[in-house]
Amino acid sequence: MENFIVSARKYRPATFETVVGQQHITGTLKNAIKNNQLAQAFLFCGPRGVGKTTCARILAKTINCTSLTAEQEACGTCESCQSFQSGHSFNFHELDAASNNSVDDIRSLIEQVRIPPQAGKYKIYIIDEVHMLSTSAFNAFLKTLEEPPSYAIFILATTEKHKILPTILSRCQIFDFNRIQVDDIANHLAKIAERENIATDNDGLHIIAQKADGGLRDALSMFDQIVSYTNRNVTYQAVIANLNILDYDYYFKLTDYLTSGDVSNTLLLFNEILNNGFDGNNFINGLAGHFRNLLVGKDNQTIQLLEVSENIKQKYLAQSNGANLGFILTALNLANQCDLNYKNSKNQRLQVELALIKMCHIPSVIQLANTATDQDQDKKKL
Known part of the structure; x- marks a missing residue:
């Protein structure tokens, strides 16, 4: 052997x-x-x-x-x-x-x-x-x-x-020396997988590349670990399970709840995430990253800043087109504020839940502001 x-x-x-x-x-x-x-x-x-x-x-x-x-x-x-x-x-x-x-x-x-x-x-x-x-x-x-x-x-x-x-x-x-770009790392991993006859999918390789944070050696170490874990079949689900990363789908689903003002399902989904063993601080950081990606997806010139696979990029673009810019900016600010306060809070779970509840009410606040603006304009016309 x-x-x-x-x-x-x-x-x-x-x-x-x-x-x-x-x-x-x-x-x-x-x-x-x-x-x-x-x-x-x-x-x-x-x-x-x-x-x-x-x-x-x-x-x-x-x-x-x-x-x-x-x-x-x-x-x-x-x-x-x-x-x-x-x-x-x-x-x-x-x-x-x-x-x-x-x-x-x-x-x-x-x-x-x-x-x-x-x-x-x-x-x-x-x-x-x-x-x-x-x-x-x-x-x-x-x-x-x-x-x-x-x-x-x-x-x-x-x-x-x-x-x-x-x-x-x-x-x-x-x-x-620069940190190595996500696409460069993912492409290098794909070449190695091809030479070693390892089955992979593009989404999974991109997750490894993002987690490596610009270090190719870290990416290769994670890749070896996941190849052993999956018996030479590196899939997106296997990667997020092995590296303890929250599935993108959680963030896409949560954003849909937030934009529709669904407080109950938002809190239930956060509870499910905690029950799956994820830390509240990692979750809120991931949510902030999700809002950031939605923000850069709003402009054709900044789409290139999305360091995700093509499949995930299309999901971001679809959700970004349907989300209000005011909502994204306000929610991003709330997530960032929650991250800053998280470590000093005695009730950390409540800290995240309060941020999520506030995010749920952003659409109604925006609607009230728009209504007030319309009324002011009508008065000026009269």
Whole structure:
């Protein structure tokens, strides 16, 4: 029986072309390699799971490749690429600053830097989680970072750029990695599912992508979990059950009750949601997100801000067209206010129920306001 390899490792990009959602970074690095304008020190910063260490490794492999392709990608077959991929390259050193953060660790690194490469053009040093280095270690590293030997290249990676000394930042070429777009993550998961012969549906993959909050590694971890849970059949219902997410249908149904002023069914539906084990704060945040989606669905120019699958998007557009703009804005404000007051409330359930009851009465308030306006206009005519 073969050992299982998690998707985040099995499908880790090996070339710049396969990196997901960071084209502004990979394009710049490829041009730097092509024009022989490589900096001596790079700083890759951004949220977790977006490809910082992966890009650092790809860059390390590519700049020592002896047979670069026309697209400035590593060939993967030369001696340098083979030794890198097998983990036996003497030109590549990776240091985890979380566990090697003392002055002695940096001094040991500096001693290694003095030895030129025996084969290949560059020696590359990747320091991951560099913000964990002590102030003394940073200061010990400063001079080497500013004036390294011509063959040494440093690639620093961090999730917390603000913790790095300005003197270090000034010596690095800084690359800010973006959170990966929902569509990019969903498409990447679909490609992996196809290669692994896993049945999926688009709605389910979009839910995973949204829950990952821009981190591809988180998305792949959730994907592996759900594949095991569903026995290789990733459906929308299976995803929301496994990730403990409220079904979109609850919000669509609740909005229909709210717009019709049906207080009884609104409270009964909220009770059902609580009985299913969902937290009131998560519910009200989800409802606020639902109203936000209805709001952006009102305008053709903002429809692109709906980060949902095509099937769910059509439901949002249909409900958005039937909902009053004044209702959506007022309900969104009430949901946001409830979220702010929730944690300090001694009766949290009542806090949410009061917000829902107020939302139910929004249509009647709007109607009264419209009637009063019409009467004022009639008086002016007389």
